[in-house]
Amino acid sequence: MAKFCNQCGRPLAEGEICRCRQQTGKAAGEKSAPDLAALCEKEVPIKQYHICNARSRICRLRQEGKIQVTNKRIIFHLSGHSWSKKVISHMEFGIDEVTGISVSNGVSFRAWDFLLGLFIGAIVMIIGCMISNPFQTRTDILAAVIVLLIYMVLLFLYAMKPSFSILIMTKHASDELTYIGNRRMAASTIEFLPGEDTDIAVRELGAVILDIQKLGDSVVEKWKVD
Numbered sequence: 001m002a003k004f005c006n007q008c009g010r011p012l013a014e015g016e017i018c019r020c021r022q023q024t025g026k027a028a029g030e031k032s033a034p035d036l037a038a039l040c041e042k043e044v045p046i047k048q049y050h051i052c053n054a055r056s057r058i059c060r061l062r063q064e065g066k067i068q069v070t071n072k073r074i075i076f077h078l079s080g081h082s083w084s085k086k087v088i089s090h091m092e093f094g095i096d097e098v099t100g101i102s103v104s105n106g107v108s109f110r111a112w113d114f115l116l117g118l119f120i121g122a123i124v125m126i127i128g129c130m131i132s133n134p135f136q137t138r139t140d141i142l143a144a145v146i147v148l149l150i151y152m153v154l155l156f157l158y159a160m161k162p163s164f165s166i167l168i169m170t171k172h173a174s175d176e177l178t179y180i181g182n183r184r185m186a187a188s189t190i191e192f193l194p195g196e197d198t199d200i201a202v203r204e205l206g207a208v209i210l211d212i213q214k215l216g217d218s219v220v221e222k223w224k225v226d
Contacts, residue, residue: 036068036077037092043072044217046224047208049197052164054078056190058112063087065195067166069208071217074098074168093170095212102167103202105194107160112189114159121151164192 039045045068052065063080078089211219 036066037073037075037090039070040072043070044220044224045070046212046220047204049201049205050195051166051198051201052078052195053193054080054190055193056082058189059083061087061190063089065192067201067205069095069205069212069223071095071212071220074209093168095209097170098168098209098213099171100169101206101209102169103198103205104163104165105198105202106163108163110159110161110191113161114155117155117158121155161191162193164194164198 036048048066048068050064051067054063054065055061059082061080061082063078065076065078068075068077072095074093074095076089076091080087208223211223
């Protein structure tokens with residue numbers, strides 16, 4: 001039985017998406033992601049998420065991470081600047097190759113922040129001891145110990161930072177999983193923080209991928225950006 005586009009009425013082959021719907025999909029995707037990647041034949045942008053931000057005080061790094069889902073690919077694009085130079089990371093996955101995702105949005109311990117605070121505290125203490133001896137009586141020693149304990153607790157709380165990571169599992173790279181984010185939080189100088197759409201992506205990204213894999217182009221209208 002012949003099929004027709006429900007917008008312009010043009011006859012369609014089995015599984016074909018009308019050009020008018022493709023243009024609508026492109027416009028919707030371009031509204032939020034004009035430059036993530038060029039689209040291939042019959043590829044339609046469906047959803048995009050500002051999923052994370054990367055930063056590093058040491059490298060003066062600031063990056064914004066976005067994930068775009070089309071009917072053919074999952075595209076991850078991380079772009080920003082480090083020391084006034086542009087820095088880009090770009091990854092793509094065939095939608096049919098993805099077998100699962102794992103997203104973590106929580107809190108992790110930042111060893112670099114803790115060590116930096118410990119170093120600054122040690123310098124202040126050494127300078128204070130050089131200027132005058134604060135440990136002349138037992139009361140002075142007890143007060144110094146209490147202050148030190150309070151400082152260590154506050155320093156530990158300061159080192160607990162928001163963190164984000166996403167693990168993408170594929171059929172052909174099961175032994176080399178793609179990991180984006182704070183995999184080694186304690187040792188890394190780069191922080192991955194949640195983006196504006198992280199909570200939304202956690203709730204619906206898996207459903208979008210599964211729908212496309214199972215139902216194909218018929219779910220484009222259900223999920224695409226209005």
